[in-house]
Amino acid sequence: MRLSGLFLSASLGAAATIPRQADNGCADPAKRVEWRTLGADVQKQYIDAVLCLKTKPSGIGLNTTRYDDFPYVHSHLDKTKLAVHSVAMFLPWHRLFVQVYEDSLRDCGYTGPMAYWDWTLDAGDPTKAPVWDPITGFGGNGDPAIDVMDSNMKCLVDGPLKGFQVAYTMKGYEPHCLARDWNSGIAFPGDMLADSYNKEAVDKVAAQDNYKDFRYHLEGGPHGAIHSAVGGDMSPATSPNDPIFFLHHTQIDRLWTLWQMEKPETRTTDFGGPKTQNLSNPGEATLDDVMPYLNLVPDIKVSEVMKTQTSKLCYSY
Ligand SMILES: *[C@@H]1O[C@H](CO)[C@@H](O)[C@H](O)[C@H]1NC(C)=O
Ligand SMILES: *[C@@H]1O[C@H](CO)[C@@H](O)[C@H](O)[C@H]1NC(C)=O
Numbered sequence: 001m002r003l004s005g006l007f008l009s010a011s012l013g014a015a016a017t018i019p020r021q022a023d024n025g026c027a028d029p030a031k032r033v034e035w036r037t038l039g040a041d042v043q044k045q046y047i048d049a050v051l052c053l054k055t056k057p058s059g060i061g062l063n064t065t066r067y068d069d070f071p072y073v074h075s076h077l078d079k080t081k082l083a084v085h086s087v088a089m090f091l092p093w094h095r096l097f098v099q100v101y102e103d104s105l106r107d108c109g110y111t112g113p114m115a116y117w118d119w120t121l122d123a124g125d126p127t128k129a130p131v132w133d134p135i136t137g138f139g140g141n142g143d144p145a146i147d148v149m150d151s152n153m154k155c156l157v158d159g160p161l162k163g164f165q166v167a168y169t170m171k172g173y174e175p176h177c178l179a180r181d182w183n184s185g186i187a188f189p190g191d192m193l194a195d196s197y198n199k200e201a202v203d204k205v206a207a208q209d210n211y212k213d214f215r216y217h218l219e220g221g222p223h224g225a226i227h228s229a230v231g232g233d234m235s236p237a238t239s240p241n242d243p244i245f246f247l248h249h250t251q252i253d254r255l256w257t258l259w260q261m262e263k264p265e266t267r268t269t270d271f272g273g274p275k276t277q278n279l280s281n282p283g284e285a286t287l288d289d290v291m292p293y294l295n296l297v298p299d300i301k302v303s304e305v306m307k308t309q310t311s312k313l314c315y316s317y
């Protein structure tokens with residue numbers, strides 16, 4: 001099921017008032033797969049759809065492209081009190097964000113499965129991960145000689161995304177080349193913080209027995225490590241500038257889903273932790289909290305996306 005059709009009447013800032021529905025709307029869940037299993041033809045189709053998003057108009061009234069809507073929304077939420085990181089709604093917020101991106105790729109002709117990057121498979125040497133392939137992947141590290149923004153923004157020099165222009169930095173509208181800066185250019189090349197996202201690290205996260213601790217360790221551990229290790233545009237809150245963001249966050253969603261499926265009766269309703277980033281008074285999050293999307297899709301309650309096989313979302317891993 002495609003999500004966009006359900007959300008035709010976005011109204012400014014309004015919370016979704018769609019009543020909770022019985023979970024019988026997902027007869028045929030779409031299976032999401034690891035990037036390296038797609039095969040070269042489907043990988044090309046995926047990346048062609050990414051490039052296509054850069055040719056479509058914004059869906060939220062910006063003067064930039066559909067692709068740029070994603071880093072814009074993601075970064076603007078982090079500048080406001082409506083934080084979606086370091087708070088309980090980190091996982092459900094990104095779950096829907098990734099779904100909206102998938103729907104956009106489909107509008108651009110992508111017909112293959114939604115793909116994730118299972119970085120545990122590459123923890124031995126993350127620099128050799130198939131996602132960086134210069135022909136079938138997203139290209140590799142940025143070139144230190146091309147540091148256009150004078151701030152660890154090193155342009156890609158290979159792959160189909162070479163020359164990919166993104167529109168936003170944390171300062172606002174600042175068009176620039178897509179940049180990567182593995183290990184911030186300092187640590188030894190093969191490392192890329194892999195100890196934080198190898199199998200042992202992920203097993204430790206998966207061993208947490210409640211949502212609050214699971215979210216905390218997943219976000220601060222493997223999730224944050226990949227953002228830092230890739231560097232460049234992947235480091236600031238404009239990180240959806242790098243299309244690898246979405247393969248990374250599909251993997252994060254996968255780990256949450258697999259954790260939920262271990263005890264579906266309790267874990268598909270287990271939610272909690274800080275509601276806001278205010279350390280002195282964070283408040284306690286609830287399933288009725290409304291997640292903000294700045295018109296990318298209508299705002300929606302956390303409870304609506306706790307399961308991946310409903311009338312709203314319909315996929316499996
Ligand atoms: C697009 O909007 C930004 C402000 O967000 C502005 O700085 C920029 O000049 C605009 N670009 C064009 C081509 O109109
Ligand atoms: C954080 O919470 C404290 C205590 O309720 C409050 O005084 C303060 O204004 C809050 N800070 C922000 C930035 O909202």
Ligand SMILES: [Cu+2]
Binds near residue numbers: 074085094
């Ligand atoms: Cu994020």
